[in-house]
Amino acid sequence: MTKVSNMLGALAIILADEMREAVDEALRTTGETAAALIMLGAHPGVQIGELATALHLTHSGAVRLVDRLQKEELVRREVGQDSRTVVLRLTREGAKRRLVALRQRDRVLERALAHLSDAEAEVLGHCVDKMLRGLLTKKEHGYRYCRMCDEDTCVPEHCPVEERWEELFG
Template sequence: MNNERTLNLLGALALSLVDGLNAATEGASGFGGEAPAALVTLGVEPGLSIKALGQILRLSHPGTVRLVDRLEKQGWVERRHGTDGRTLALFLTEAGTERRRLILAERRQPLQRAIAPLTAADREQLTTLLETMLTALTTDEQEAFAICRLCEEEVCPGDRCPVEQQYCRMVHP
């Protein structure tokens, strides 16, 4: 087997999927960049601080503050006092929760197109391969959060998520 060709095909597929995901999630949120991922992440992790959200999204602190300001202006996110009294905790509003649902629904479309030609057996095999690859890519907590920042936790809960399972094995060997 030609490993270079496999890598090239994987790169082309990844780029095509990223382009499709970006177009779908940006269309659903009306914002580019990490805005869709911020809404998805806050739906799974309500009460995150601006610092924690920025780390997950790999944004600078000022960039995260500007993003939260935009999301708050849309009525999708609200700031509340954090548990220690010094930080602010971020939560989705009802409108933010609805926008999150729309983003995730639109996110499925390019992914559905990519797997549509596969048989049921192909899909099972792909699932196994993806679980193996995601496990290998999970190197620490930050990477785990970053990998899953646009995931539907409802369809891949922690007890079935290869990323979360790998992270747990790392923390509790």
């Protein structure tokens, strides 16, 4: 292990912990609620199985999460393209909570980036782009990578995950 890989691991853990803590505190929740709201807002109409894969939950765990979110009137189930398919969409309240979660996530990340100059942030951006493209190798991981992303920031312009997914599987 190199010092760079060790520092990257520490940074990843710190940022993940701080994002989860900030988002959970703002939403007064725990678990994968915020990730579900963020993902469903960016990808309305996904199925429970896709949500389960993205959040690394069992299918039954995703069903329980959706049941809870539906009870809280944050998510609704709708009939998909055929009567056997159920898709998920945010309610108006779910969309509001999603924006709260994204604002908290952004605060954590902006605080971390504030320690870099504009030039350093640009170099970091190129490095992270390259790393994301290189790490995405499985079709089902596309949603997983972006489950906590503010996709309006990168999509439709040059999202490395979307572009790499299209290259490999589109």
